[in-house]
Amino acid sequence: MHRRRGLRYLRVVVSDPTRVYLKVPYRVSEATALEFLRQQGAWVLQAMARLPVPEPLVDFLARQGWVSGGGRSWKVVLGERGGRAGFIQEEANGILHIRTNPALPIERQLLRVLREFAAAVIPPRVFALAEPHGLRPTKITVRDQRRRWGACTNRSTLSLNWRLILLPPALHDHILFHELAHLRHLDHSVAFWNFLQELDPQTRRHDRALTRISSGLMGLGT
Numbered sequence: 674m675h676r677r678r679g680l681r682y683l684r685v686v687v688s689d690p691t692r693v694y695l696k697v698p699y700r701v702s703e704a705t706a707l708e709f710l711r712q713q714g715a716w717v718l719q720a721m722a723r724l725p726v727p728e729p730l731v732d733f734l735a736r737q738g739w740v741s742g743g744g745r746s747w748k749v750v751l752g753e754r755g756g757r758a759g760f761i762q763e764e765a766n767g768i769l770h771i772r773t774n775p776a777l778p779i780e781r782q783l784l785r786v787l788r789e790f791a792a793a794v795i796p797p798r799v800f801a802l803a804e805p806h807g808l809r810p811t812k813i814t815v816r817d818q819r820r821r822w823g824a825c826t827n828r829s830t831l832s833l834n835w836r837l838i839l840l841p842p843a844l845h846d847h848i849l850f851h852e853l854a855h856l857r858h859l860d861h862s863v864a865f866w867n868f869l870q871e872l873d874p875q876t877r878r879h880d881r882a883l884t885r886i887s888s889g890l891m892g893l894g895t
Contacts, residue, residue, distance in 0.1 A: 680696060680697070680698045680699070681698060682698065683695070683696070683697060683698065683701060683705075683706060683709045684696040685709075685710060685713050685716075685717060687717060687720040693710075693717055695709075695710050727892035727893055727894075727895050728889075728892070728893060729780055730780055730783040730784060730787065730893055730894055731751075731779050731780060731783060733839075733893055734749050734751065734771075734783070735751070737749075737839075740769060740787070740790065740838040740839060741837070741838050741839075741840055741841060741842045741845045742790065742791070742793075742794030742795070742798065742838055742845075743794050743797065743798055744798060744801075744842055744846060745767060745842055746767065746841070746842055747762070747767055747768065747769040748766075748767060748768045748769065749769050749771060750768055750769070750770050750771070751771050751772075751773070752770060752771070752772045752773075753772060753773055753774070753775045754772040754773075754774065755774060755776075756774060757774070758771070758772060758773040758774055758777075758782035758783075758785065758786050759771075759772060759786060759789075760772070760786050760789065760790050769790065771783070771786050773786070783894075784894045787835065787838065787894070788815070788817070788835045788894075790838060791815050791835035791836075791837065791838045792815045792835070794838065795813070795815050795833055795835075795837060795838070795849075796813040796815070798845075798846070798849060799813050799831060799833075799849050799852075799853070800813075802846060802849055802850060802853060802872075803853050803856075806853070806872065808853050808856050808857070809829070809856070810825075810829050810830065810831045810853070810856060811828060811829040811830055812828075812829075812830040812831070813830075813831045813832075813833065814830070814831070814832050814833070815833050815834075815835050816832055816833070816834065816835065817834070817835060817894075818832070818834045819891060819895070820891065821834065822834045822836075822837065822848045822851075822883075822887070823837075823848055823849075823851065823852040824852070825852045825853075825855035825856060825859065827859055829856050831852045831853075833848070833849070833852065834848075835894075836890050836891065836893060836894070837849075839890050839893065840883075840886075840890070843875070843879065844879055844882055844883055846873070847873050847875070847876065847879040847880075847883070848883075850869060850872040850873040850876075851869060851873075853872065854868050854869040854872055
């Protein structure tokens with residue numbers, strides 16, 4: 674349940690087969706909101722049934738075979754070991770070794786390890802791309818957004834989706850450039866797009882590529 678000022682009507686959003694969001698105007702009571710959700714039950718079930726089931730991370734990694742970070746691709750090599758799951762980067766060969774505990778559910782372990790890898794590689798890459806252009810984010814967080822790749826606040830805080838590591842390096846960097854451009858232009862004005870074009874001359878091509886693949890990637894790890 675999400676309460677929002679300025680929202681006029683109750684709204685149910687089905688974003689994936691496992692989650693339902695109830696958006697509630699600030700002054701509507703919890704009891705009224707839950708009754709509204711109960712009345713929408715049949716529609717919610719139908720909407721969830723129509724959505725594609727997200728691909729398991731283990732299948733995605735086996736199929737794609739790589740993740741991105743630091744402006745490069747990393748070949749993913751899956752293995753097993755006892756104890757806590759983790760990763761090791763083999764810098765010279767561009768290999769990311771991921772080891773999971775065979776006694777525990779692999780999907781949950783992969784999600785945690787990939788998020789840890791994302792938290793390790795995304796912030797340094799942001800600063801590396803920002804510095805030549807005099808851009809200075811005050812804080813960078815790596816989170817689990819379900820509907821966006823990133824966000825920038827008026828305090829120059831960047832919030833980035835861990836799934837960036839599932840994108841090719843050029844698209845990964847394009848998202849970072851997009852959010853960095855908001856440090857200078859917080860809106861999506863002509864000035865913003867012109868500045869983003871300076872940062873990433875392939876902006877239009879990258880935007881088209883993201884449109885084609887974003888929906889499939891956003892469901893991973895849910």
